Structure formats: C-alpha cells, structure tokens
Amino acid sequence: MSDFASNAGTDLIPAPRRFHRTPPTRGLDVLDEKTGLDEETVLDAGPGTQGVAHWLRSTVGAATGLPLPDGRSGDNRIVLRVSTDVERELGPEGYRIVTDGHGIRLDGGSAAGVFWAAQTLRHMLGAAAFRRAPVGSRTEWHLPMAVIEDAPRFAWRGVLLDVARHFMPKDGVLRYIDLLAAHKLNVLHLHLTDDQGWRIEIERYPKLTEVGAWRARSRYGHGASRLWDERPHGGYYTRDDMREIVAYAAQRHITVVPEIDIPGHSQAAIAAYPHLGNTDVIDTTALSVRDTWGVNPNVLAPTDSTLAFYENVLTEVLELFPSPFVHIGGDECPKDQWRASPAAQERMAAEGLADEDGLQSWFIRHFARWLAGRGRRLVGWDEILEGRQPGESPAPGVIVSSWRGYGGGIAAARAGHDVVMCPQEHVYLDHRQAAGDDEPVPIGYVRTLEDVYRFEPVPAALTEAEAAHVLGAQANLWSEVTETQQRVDYQAFPRLAAFAETVWSTLPAPGQRDYADFERRMAAHYARLDALGVDYRPPGGPRPWQRRPGVLGRPIEGAPPIV
Numbered sequence: 001m002s003d004f005a006s007n008a009g010t011d012l013i014p015a016p017r018r019f020h021r022t023p024p025t026r027g028l029d030v031l032d033e034k035t036g037l038d039e040e041t042v043l044d045a046g047p048g049t050q051g052v053a054h055w056l057r058s059t060v061g062a063a064t065g066l067p068l069p070d071g072r073s074g075d076n077r078i079v080l081r082v083s084t085d086v087e088r089e090l091g092p093e094g095y096r097i098v099t100d101g102h103g104i105r106l107d108g109g110s111a112a113g114v115f116w117a118a119q120t121l122r123h124m125l126g127a128a129a130f131r132r133a134p135v136g137s138r139t140e141w142h143l144p145m146a147v148i149e150d151a152p153r154f155a156w157r158g159v160l161l162d163v164a165r166h167f168m169p170k171d172g173v174l175r176y177i178d179l180l181a182a183h184k185l186n187v188l189h190l191h192l193t194d195d196q197g198w199r200i201e202i203e204r205y206p207k208l209t210e211v212g213a214w215r216a217r218s219r220y221g222h223g224a225s226r227l228w229d230e231r232p233h234g235g236y237y238t239r240d241d242m243r244e245i246v247a248y249a250a251q252r253h254i255t256v257v258p259e260i261d262i263p264g265h266s267q268a269a270i271a272a273y274p275h276l277g278n279t280d281v282i283d284t285t286a287l288s289v290r291d292t293w294g295v296n297p298n299v300l301a302p303t304d305s306t307l308a309f310y311e312n313v314l315t316e317v318l319e320l321f322p323s324p325f326v327h328i329g330g331d332e333c334p335k336d337q338w339r340a341s342p343a344a345q346e347r348m349a350a351e352g353l354a355d356e357d358g359l360q361s362w363f364i365r366h367f368a369r370w371l372a373g374r375g376r377r378l379v380g381w382d383e384i385l386e387g388r389q390p391g392e393s394p395a396p397g398v399i400v401s402s403w404r405g406y407g408g409g410i411a412a413a414r415a416g417h418d419v420v421m422c423p424q425e426h427v428y429l430d431h432r433q434a435a436g437d438d439e440p441v442p443i444g445y446v447r448t449l450e451d452v453y454r455f456e457p458v459p460a461a462l463t464e465a466e467a468a469h470v471l472g473a474q475a476n477l478w479s480e481v482t483e484t485q486q487r488v489d490y491q492a493f494p495r496l497a498a499f500a501e502t503v504w505s506t507l508p509a510p511g512q513r514d515y516a517d518f519e520r521r522m523a524a525h526y527a528r529l530d531a532l533g534v535d536y537r538p539p540g541g542p543r544p545w546q547r548r549p550g551v552l553g554r555p556i557e558g559a560p561p562i563v
C-alpha cells in the first residue's frame with residue numbers, strides 16, 4: 001500500500017463534511033487502463049453528467065494516462081449520477097462518493113454536485129493527477145475504500161480578479177477558473193473597468209477599448225512610489241473572448257459576474273468619451289487613462305446622456321453574461337466635482353436630493369431598477385447604502401458586497417438585503433502575508449494563512465433570520481501591485497485554499513478551528529499546487545525571485561480593526 005493511499009481522503013481541502021472508511025481494514029479501489037466511465041441520470045430535470053465525464057477524461061485522464069472509456073457493466077468503473085436522494089439530503093451542490101470495491105460511484109444533487117465530487121476524486125488520486133500529462137510509468141491509481149458525503153456551507157464562494165488595473169490575458173483568466181474549480185469556488189467576479197483601463201469590447205462604443213484600454217505608463221508600487229514602468233500597458237477581451245471565458249467557467253459550474261464601475265472609478269471611460277465627465281467643472285478632453293493608483297476625483301456626470309450611455313453598455317454586457325448578478329461598483333466616488341457642477345446641482349434639485357451622497361444613491365437606484373426590469377440583480381460595494389432618505393431601501397433585490405469591514409453587511413442584512421462578505425481586513429488577498437522587509441510590495445495589514453483560515457463570514461451580531469441573508473463570501477485580488485501572473489499567484493496562494501475551506505466546509509467558531517490539522521493537509525496541497533504550476537508563497541517566506549526590494553508598499557501596522 002502506498003503512503004498516499006493510506007492518507008487519501010484525510011488530506012482533502014476543503015475538508016468534507018463526512019469521511020469514513022469502508023471497511024475499516026483499509027481496503028483499496030484501483031483505477032487502471034480498463035476502468036470505464038458510466039454516466040447515469042436519475043433526475044428528470046436539469047442537465048446530466050456528460051460534462052463531468054468530459055472533464056474527467058480531458059483532465060484526470062490526461063494526467064493519469066487512463067483512457068476512461070465508456071463502461072456500463074462490471075465493478076471496474078466510475079459511475080456518475082445525478083441523484084434525487086443526494087439533492088434531498090445534501091442539496092444541489094452536495095455529493096456522495098462511494099468506493100467499496102464494486103465500482104466508484106459519484107452521486108451529486110445536480111450536475112454541479114457530481115462535478116465537485118469529481119474534483120474530490122482528483123484530490124484523492126494525489127498531486128500527479130493535477131499534471132497535464134503522465135509522469136513515470138504508473139499504470140494503477142489507488143483509492144481508499146470509503147464513503148464521503150459533502151456539501152457547501154455557502155452558495156456564493158467567490159473570488160474577484162482585478163483585470164482593470166493590470167490586464168490579465170484570456171489564458172490567465174481561464175487558468176484561474178481551473179484553480180477556482182479545484183478549490184470548489186463557484187463565483188468569478190471580474191473587475192472589468194476602472195480609472196486605469198477598460199477591458200471589455202463594447203461594439204457601440206469602440207473608443208472604450210481603442211482609447212480606454214491603454215495607458216502610457218504605470219506606477220510601480222504603491223501610489224506614493226516614485227518608480228515608474230514606462231512601458232505602455234493595456235489589453236481587453238473581445239466579445240468572443242468573453243463568451244469563451246463565460247462558457248469555460250459554466251462547464252466548471254462557475255458563474256462569472258461582470259463589474260462595470262458607476263459612477264466613480266470611471267476615468268478610462270471619460271478619457272474615451274469626454275462628455276461622460278463633468279465638463280462644466282474640468283476640461284475632460286485633457287484626461288487620459290490614469291497611470292497611478294488611489295481614489296480619483298474624476299467621476300461620471302449625472303446627466304441623461306450618461307445614463308443612456310451606460311444603459312447601452314450594460315445591454316451588451318447582458319448579452320455576454322448570463323449571470324443573474326451584475327456588479328456596478330458604486331464605491332469611492334468623491335463628490336467635489338458634483339459640488340462644483342451647476343448641472344449636478346440642477347439634477348439634485350430636480351430629483352429632490354438632499355446632498356451629493358443622495359446623487360450617488362440616485363445613480364444606483366436608476367441602474368438597480370434598469371437591471372431588475374431585465375431579470376438581473378444589481379450588486380454593489382457597501383457605499384450603495386449611503387445617501388438614502390431615512391427608511392429608504394437601496395432598491396429591491398440589491399446585493400451588498402461588504403468590503404469596509406462587516407458593518408455594511410450587517411446593516412444590509414438587517415434591512416433585508418442579501419450580502420456577500422468580503423471585509424478588506426480579512427480577505428483582501430493583495431494585503432501582505434507577513435511582517436518584515438521580505439514581503440513584496442507590502443500592502444495593508446498582515447493577513448497570514450492562519451488569519452484567513454479563521455475568517456468567519458457571518459458576524460455574531462446577526463440573528464438567525466438576518467444571517468440567512470449572507471449568501472457567502474468573496475476573496476478579492478486587487479492588482480495595483482500584482483502586475484504579473486507570478487505576483488497574482490503569490491498573493492492568492494496558499495491563502496485562497498484557506499478561504500475556500502471557510503466558505504465550503506462547516507467549521508467551528510474561528511478560535512476553535514483546528515489550524516494544525518489544516519497545516520497538515522496543506523503539506524499535501526502544496527504538492528498539488530506545485531503540479532499545477534502555482535507560484536505560491538512558501539510557508540518559510542518568499543523565494544528570492546518573489547521579492548521586490550526597494551518597491552514601495554503601504555503596510556499598516558498592528559491588528560486590523562473588527563468593524
């Protein structure tokens with residue numbers, strides 16, 4: 001018996017709900033060149049398991065060298081099945097794996113549940129199953145005889161990729177979709193527009209990518225750094241690129257949520273179409289795509305033409321993204337230009353708005369209604385709660401991304417709104433992973449692997465009914481100082497593995513979690529990440545080539561506030 005076979009199932013990340021061996025005598029199931037795949041569907045509604053079978057053959061089959069032919073008889077087969085029993089007991093994303101010497105059975109409450117079962121099967125086969133081709137001459141792959149029953153704690157298990165500040169080419173996005181799937185994460189939030197770049201083709205407005213997708217240079221390091229990368233930077237996704245990304249994610253049961261920023265973080269759009277800005281305050285024709293970081297005073301003008309422009313943009317976005325959710329930002333919108341703008345003041349008077357915060361709320365309410373009329377739900381950062389009259393709701397169906405601590409999420413849940421928890425003090429993965437000078441471009445508070453493992457998405461202040469509004473949580477990867485795939489990998493991993501467990505597994509309270517056991521399981525998981533080519537931060541600190549000596553960051557000392 002191999003060492004792996006004796007430990008398989010006990011080193012899974014995320015940890016499953018239940019795992020027990022059958023029989024207790026450590027029997028083994030074997031996969032070999034004769035192992036077949038049998039697809040069954042015992043649930044009339046919904047898609048079957050053909051997509052999972054294709055994924056197993058193209059991914060696990062490629063890594064192991066096993067052909068996994070169709071096989072509908074005998075014990076040497078993997079049976080994929082959508083099961084009403086599993087759906088009833090564990091939910092649509094739940095699954096049951098049985099390896100008992102009479103075939104390997106992967107039952108899911110839906111096709112998604114079967115897919116997560118297949119991911120677990122891959123984990124149980126060991127790190128070599130994460131490669132793209134076989135290594136060595138191995139012809140048999142062993143699994144322990146066991147039963148695994150598992151289901152996610154949250155429906156929203158998300159990751160934000162900021163492709164606006166530093167563009168990530170399409171292949172990099174597809175790679176990250178596979179990394180999300182390997183960790184049973186099911187929402188990819190794509191931050192597509194910002195001051196520093198517009199990354200999605202809009203046919204009606206070609207200058208958004210002809211002009212808005214490119215900047216002359218980039219600040220190297222934090223906004224106060226004096227270093228510059230003088231190379232032009234940019235890129236964007238064509239409509240077919242976006243269709244491919246969305247389809248690739250859907251095959252892996254991941255929803256892609258687009259973010260189009262309104263009304264702040266919009267300088268790239270204004271540089272392309274100057275009439276979108278506050279032309280009665282500044283010369284918007286002089287603006288270019290922004291080359292540095294931080295909050296920016298150049299925001300959208302509250303005009304009918306601006307509303308029409310973004311309605312046209314979002315019409316094309318909805319054509320590309322079937323997601324029921326569309327993120328419109330709504331954060332970090334300075335009001336100085338609106339205070340100085342006669343047009344903005346006139347709009348406020350016409351709408352009966354008390355102040356400029358109310359004007360921002362007016363923007364949000366307009367697009368919340370517009371999206372709701374098309375069967376979509378607006379998602380926005382927690383600033384969308386601001387500027388309302390007492391007792392006024394942001395808009396029906398709005399979802400709040402709580403990033404400035406837990407406070408916005410608590411307020412939203414108490415008001416009856418759904419929430420995605422992503423407090424920067426806990427799950428902003430661009431923040432540094434350790435103290436000291438070795439961390440590359442250190443940003444924010446220290447958030448170690450253990451800190452992320454102890455993240456709790458549901459604040460204790462919420463009642464049971466209020467907590468039901470917490471759809472889940474999201475880890476955010478902002479890219480001001482992560483200009484390459486290597487840098488994104490370093491900031492994301494291994495902490496994204498810890499985050500995945502906090503949103504999938506049913507864990508005890510943060511102080512009672514068994515971090516030592518998680519570290520033990522990570523020993524096997526680092527080997528999986530190695531096989532996948534992930535340039536993670538090693539437990540002992542950055543490798544020499546991962547450091548960025550002399551590049552200014554913005555570290556914040558002390559423990560983060562719990563707000």
